[in-house]
Amino acid sequence: GAVVSQHPSRVICKSGTSVKIECRSLDFQATTMFWYRQFPKQSLMLMATSNEGSKATYEQGVEKDKFLINHASLTLSTLTVTSAHPEDSSFYICSATRAATNQPQHFGDGTRLSIL
Amino acid sequence: AQSVAQPEDQVNVAEGNPLTVKCTYSVSGNPYLFWYVQYPNRGLQFLLKYITGDNLVKGSYGFEAEFNKSQTSFHLKKPSALVSDSALYFCAVRDRNAGNMLTFGGGTRLMVKP
Numbered sequence: 001g002a003v004v005s006q007h008p009s010r011v012i013c014k015s016g017t018s019v020k021i022e023c024r025s026l027d028f029q030a031t032t033m034f035w036y037r038q039f040p041k042q043s044l045m046l047m048a049t050s051n052e053g054s055k056a057t058y059e060q061g062v063e064k065d066k067f068l069i070n071h072a073s074l075t076l077s078t079l080t081v082t083s084a085h086p087e088d089s090s091f092y093i094c095s096a097t098r099a100a101t102n103q104p105q106h107f108g109d110g111t112r113l114s115i116l
Numbered sequence: 117a118q119s120v121a122q123p124e125d126q127v128n129v130a131e132g133n134p135l136t137v138k139c140t141y142s143v144s145g146n147p148y149l150f151w152y153v154q155y156p157n158r159g160l161q162f163l164l165k166y167i168t169g170d171n172l173v174k175g176s177y178g179f180e181a182e183f184n185k186s187q188t189s190f191h192l193k194k195p196s197a198l199v200s201d202s203a204l205y206f207c208a209v210r211d212r213n214a215g216n217m218l219t220f221g222g223g224t225r226l227m228v229k230p
Contacts, residue, residue, distance in 0.1 A: 006159065032216045034216075034217075042222070042223070043220045043222045046218075049216070049217065093159050093160070095160075097216050102165075104150055104162045105150075105162075106162065107152070107162075108159045109159045110158060110159045
């Protein structure tokens, strides 16, 4: 089945640090990747939609300059949390999908970000 | 706009008993429907999907779901629950005419007790 790899799985760092999270589709070409944020005991909140070779589309309320997304190839998207603060601490999950809209999204295992 | 409702925050069931996790949806067009499962500190794993055809869809780990257009529901079911089925379950919908974006329900925690 389709595999999405997300790294790192856990990050603990000091306030003010920028953190990069990678999302790779290992065995298929992902025309679209999604970045989600999940708070404890809550559902997934879509942050942005990333299409290869074009600028990401951010959801309302998500700061573009805070959460930088790069989708450099059909198998790699990165999310950089710039100058992270404790309120950015969360579980971040990426997903990837093929072109056809009847295909499921395939999820990475998530990154738990803890900002001290 | 599309939305998904999972009315139960938690479902408790004894091992060996049948389980149902409820989901209702709202879309302007025809839906694609999905169920995902999430284990602690992990991403979501795809269980099954409804695209077209038979209303009863069979998926991974013995799970199945029934698409009911008149009731706009897509309840997840399993004939005999296992303790290892305990996890967080998400229903999701995608409008066929609205691109790739999924809308998730709030999630239902399934607790299967021995």
